Amino acid sequence: MTRRRDERGSITVWLALASFVMMFLVGLAVDLGGQVHAHERAHDVAAQAARAGGEEVEGSAAIQGRELTISPAAARAAAQRYLDSAGVTGTVEITNGDTITVTVHDSYNPQFLGLIGIHRLDVSGTATARLIRTLGGNQR
Numbered sequence: 001m002t003r004r005r006d007e008r009g010s011i012t013v014w015l016a017l018a019s020f021v022m023m024f025l026v027g028l029a030v031d032l033g034g035q036v037h038a039h040e041r042a043h044d045v046a047a048q049a050a051r052a053g054g055e056e057v058e059g060s061a062a063i064q065g066r067e068l069t070i071s072p073a074a075a076r077a078a079a080q081r082y083l084d085s086a087g088v089t090g091t092v093e094i095t096n097g098d099t100i101t102v103t104v105h106d107s108y109n110p111q112f113l114g115l116i117g118i119h120r121l122d123v124s125g126t127a128t129a130r131l132i133r134t135l136g137g138n139q140r
Contacts, residue, residue, distance in 0.1 A: 027112025035121045038108035042125030045086045046104040053079035053092060053100045054129035068131050069097040098131040 056074035072094050079092040079102050090104040103126045110118055 024112075027115075031108075031110040031113045031121075034110065035108045035123060038106060038121070039123040039125060042088065042104040042106045042123050043127060044125070045083065045088055045106075046090065046102045046125045047127035047129075049079040049082040049086075049090065049092070049104070050100050050102040050127045050129035052082045053094075053102065054131060057131065067097070068133050070094055070100055070131060075100055099128060100130075101126065101128045 053075035054070065056071045056078050058069045058071050075094060076092045079090075079100065083090045083102070083104065088104050088106045090102055093101045093103075095101065103124060105122070105124050108121045108123055110121060113119075113121075
């Protein structure tokens, strides 16, 4: 005769392990969703800083109908002011006299991943604004 093995309590171990795995997966989803949100915010801040910098046009040349160019010092200062007011760091680059590119560097502090030693997730976002002249709806 074989003796039946006692399996009482085995479901408890399985349930505890499954609960731990489910909590870890939910925490991972929350933190990765937070990182995506922080990345989107960095991109939005970069876009707004580029827009703010792109508004700094060399006035005299534009009024006279000549070339349309960004005032480099004023554009950098305007974009940097916007980054400072948003509480982030970043770089401002002006190319060809009509394009401003802003890159934002920020981070997200995870809520759950800190339990396994990940305390910071770096994010960045880049946006570009370009001056264009239009006449009758056509770019010139």
